[in-house]
Structure formats: C-alpha cells, structure tokens
Amino acid sequence: MLRFNRKNLLAGTYLLLVSLLLLAAFMVMHFESPERLIEGQWVETGWYMEKSEAVQDQSSWELQASLREEIMNELELFNVQVWEFDSNGTIRDAEHASDDNMQWFIRGRGHILQLVKDGKQVESFQIAKINKDTLELHLNLDLQIKGVLKIILERKGLQEDYAKKI
Amino acid sequence: MLRKYSNHRTVSDNIKLGGLTAFSAGMVNVISVIVFFSFTSNITGYYAVFAQELSKGNWYQGAVVLFWILLFFFGSLISNLVIIHGKKLWGQYISHAVPVILELLSILFVGVYLDFFYKDTLQETELLVGALLFAMGLQNGLTASISNSVIKTTHLTGLTTDLAILVSMFTKSKNRQNKQLVDKFHLLLTILFSYFLGGLVSGLYYVKFGNQTFYLVCFVLVIIAFFDFYKLKRVKYLYERRARIKKASCKEYGMS
Numbered sequence: 329m330l331r332f333n334r335k336n337l338l339a340g341t342y343l344l345l346v347s348l349l350l351l352a353a354f355m356v357m358h359f360e361s362p363e364r365l366i367e368g369q370w371v372e373t374g375w376y377m378e379k380s381e382a383v384q385d386q387s388s389w390e391l392q393a394s395l396r397e398e399i400m401n402e403l404e405l406f407n408v409q410v411w412e413f414d415s416n417g418t419i420r421d422a423e424h425a426s427d428d429n430m431q432w433f434i435r436g437r438g439h440i441l442q443l444v445k446d447g448k449q450v451e452s453f454q455i456a457k458i459n460k461d462t463l464e465l466h467l468n469l470d471l472q473i474k475g476v477l478k479i480i481l482e483r484k485g486l487q488e489d490y491a492k493k494i
Numbered sequence: 495m496l497r498k499y500s501n502h503r504t505v506s507d508n509i510k511l512g513g514l515t516a517f518s519a520g521m522v523n524v525i526s527v528i529v530f531f532s533f534t535s536n537i538t539g540y541y542a543v544f545a546q547e548l549s550k551g552n553w554y555q556g557a558v559v560l561f562w563i564l565l566f567f568f569g570s571l572i573s574n575l576v577i578i579h580g581k582k583l584w585g586q587y588i589s590h591a592v593p594v595i596l597e598l599l600s601i602l603f604v605g606v607y608l609d610f611f612y613k614d615t616l617q618e619t620e621l622l623v624g625a626l627l628f629a630m631g632l633q634n635g636l637t638a639s640i641s642n643s644v645i646k647t648t649h650l651t652g653l654t655t656d657l658a659i660l661v662s663m664f665t666k667s668k669n670r671q672n673k674q675l676v677d678k679f680h681l682l683l684t685i686l687f688s689y690f691l692g693g694l695v696s697g698l699y700y701v702k703f704g705n706q707t708f709y710l711v712c713f714v715l716v717i718i719a720f721f722d723f724y725k726l727k728r729v730k731y732l733y734e735r736r737a738r739i740k741k742a743s744c745k746e747y748g749m750s
Contacts, residue, residue, distance in 0.1 A: 355557035
C-alpha cells in the first residue's frame with residue numbers, strides 16, 4: 329500500500345492550500361470577469377415569465393403582450409430593444425438618444441446587475457448566465473403574477489454574423 | 495474575556511466573549527449584504543454556490559467563491575497559529591488579543607478603502623468581501639479555539655440545532671435542574687440575540703451614517719481586545735495599592 333511520510337503529507341497539504349489561494353486570486357485578477365463581459369451592446373431576444381406557483385413547460389413561458397406591457401410600465405427605463413453597457417459605467421438605449429443618466433454596477437461574485445440613477449437603486453437583476461454571446465437576467469416580480477422574469481439578450485451583431493456564415 | 499483558555503473559562507467569560515463577538519459578526523454580515531450583496535460571516539452557502547458555479551462552467555465566479563472560502567480558512571488558521579505559538583512569545587492574553595487586532599485591521603481597511611479609494615468595480619468588491627471573510631475567519635477561529643469549541647459566533651446553523659436540542663431536553667425536569675445545560679442555554683441565547691441585535695444596529699446605523707458603520711464594528715472589536723487589558727491594569731493597580739498600604743502600615747507600627 330502506498331504510504332506517505334506524515335511530515336511530507338502535511339507540507340503537501342499546506343502547499344496545495346496556498347497554491348489554491350494563489351490560483352483563485354490570479355483568476356479573480358486576470359480572468360474575463362462579468363464586468364468586462366457585459367460591456368457593449370445587447371439585443372433583447374426574449375422575455376419569459378417563470379411562474380412560481382405552477383410548473384410550466386418551456387413553450388408556455390413566452391410572455392403575453394399585455395403582461396409585458398405592464399412590466400414595461402413598471403420598468404419604463406428598460407423599455408428598450410438594445411441595451412448598451414458603456415465602459416464608463418453608464419447604461420443607455422443604444423437606438424434612441426436619452427438624457428437618462430443611469431449607471432450599472434456588477435455586485436456580489438459577479439451575479440448581480442444593479443442599475444442606479446441619481447444615487448438610488450432603480451432595479452437589481454440576477455445574472456443567471458453571461459458569456460461573450462448571451463446574457464440572461466432574472467428579475468423577481470411582484471406584479472399581477474408573482475414570479476421570476478427572465479430576459480434573454482444576445483450580443484449585438486451575433487445574429488448578423490450567424491446569417492453571414494450561413 | 496480573552497485571557498483565559500479552554501476549561502479555565504467561566505460561563506461569564508464565555509457569555510461576554512460570545513455576546514460581543516456575535517454582535518460584531520451580525521454587524522459585519524448585514525453591512526456586507528447591504529454594501530456588497532454578499533454574506534460574509536458564514537461560508538456554508540458558498541460551498542454549494544462553488545459547486546453550482548463549477549457545474550455551470552462559470553470558472554470566474556467559481557474562482558471568486560473559492561478565493562473567499564480559502565480566505566475564511568486562512569483567517570481561522572492564522573488565528574489558531576497565533577494562539578498556540580504566541581503564548582510562549584507574548585503571553586496568553588496578548589496571543590488571544592492579536593487575532594482580534596488583525597480582525598479589526600481587516601475591517602478598518604474595508605472601511606477606509608470604501609471611504610477614500612473605492613471606485614465601485616467588481617474586482618475591488620471581491621477583494622473587500624474577501625477581507626471581511628478573512629476577518630470573520632479570524633474571529634471564528636479565535637472564539638472556537640479559546641473556548642474549546644463552545645463559542646462559534648459567525649454562523650448560527652449549529653447554534654440553532656444545539657438550541658433546539660436543549661429546548662427538547664428541557665421537557666424533562668431533571669434537565670431543567672442541570673446547571674451545565676441551563677448555562678449553555680443562556681450562552682446560546684446570548685449569542686443568538688447578540689447576532690440579531692448586531693445586524694439590526696448595523697442596518698439602522700448604515701441608513702444614517704453609511705460606510706462609517708465599519709468603524710462602529712471596529713469600536714466593538716476594540717472593546718473586546720482591550721476589555722481584559724483594562725481589567726488586568728485595574729487588578730495590578732489594586733494589588734500595588736494594597737501592597738503600598740501594607741508597607742506603610744508596617745512602617746507606622748514599626749514592624750519589619
């Protein structure tokens with residue numbers, strides 16, 4: 329049977345722990361963080377409602393137009409089709425000029441998107457998924473239906489690139 | 495509160511230490527949720543989150559969570575290292591106070607950084623949350639180590655379980671007469687309410703004073719670290735005064 333000297337085993341454990349700490353610190357410092365990934369223009373591709381009180385299949389999650397309109401009224405600032413996250417920390421409607429000076433911040437371990445206007449939080453989303461092509465945001469709602477609103481966005485230009493490839 | 499070790503500690507020592515450290519942990523946890531959207535006084539949930547992030551292929555977020563878990567670990571490790579090796583170098587009280595001072599410095603660093611340097615970036619947030627987790631690791635390591643694992647103040651999962659067990663035990667009359675169980679019940683209740691009270695104070699204080707809440711936590715830690723220093727000085731002063739009086743009275747009556 330494989331036997332280890334206890335002293336060496338202990339030294340190996342210390343080394344492993346310190347290496348893990350340094351590796352994690354290196355990744356935090358140098359890997360592509362959600363804060364860098366989110367910069368740029370994102371096109372809305374779908375709004376979905378996940379009801380908390382009923383299990384529904386994927387196809388029926390598509391949001392009804394009236395419900396979407398109601399949510400839009402509540403969240404008029406998000407009534408845009410293309411979201412632009414500037415590297416200077418501001419978010420705006422990429423297709424229409426606006427005076428809104430809204431700022432975005434990524435919080436937690438990179439899983440919260442917070443929108444702030446005039447120093448006050450407007451809304452905070454949970455970032456369920458983020459990569460260079462897709463952004464999926466979840467928002468807890470308490471409108472006519474309690475549940476989670478899912479907003480799926482794709483990097484602008486992705487669909488055109490795909491069309492060009494085809 | 496800090497100068498005694500393991501079984502030499504009285505119930506009163508444990509209640510004072512448990513109450514004050516739980517109060518500071520509650521404060522830190524609530525303010526970190528408000529400012530950073532992250533819990534910092536416990537890491538149970540982070541193990542689950544770590545596994546979840548890895549399963550989703552979110553390597554960056556996984557690394558962040560691992561970094562936090564390891565900082566809590568190293569906080570506890572350093573705390574115990576100082577306690578077991580520092581006794582010969584500086585004496586028991588100082589070796590127990592050093593982890594509290596390190597914790598204070600970590601929290602002070604977060605407060606000062608937020609006040610003067612913070613640019614609201616994710617990377618800064620992650621490092622500051624890490625500093626708070628390191629501080630909580632130091633505190634948990636200290637209290638668990640010097641109290642023979644009787645006091646753990648940064649998370650309440652085990653405490654709630656112990657409390658539930660005690661409450662069920664008190665359905666028997668002979669257990670209600672058992673001083674040890676009753677003392678433990680008082681200790682757990684003190685920790686529970688102190689933690690809650692700390693969180694409440696922190697939340698209310700933050701509304702009025704913002705990031706200065708971190709300095710209030712530091713003040714609580716100063717009390718913890720220097721409470722025994724004051725007591726030791728007072729005991730020394732009383733001892734010396736008594737010796738002086740005795741000497742003077744001996745002189746007066748011509749006794750050698």
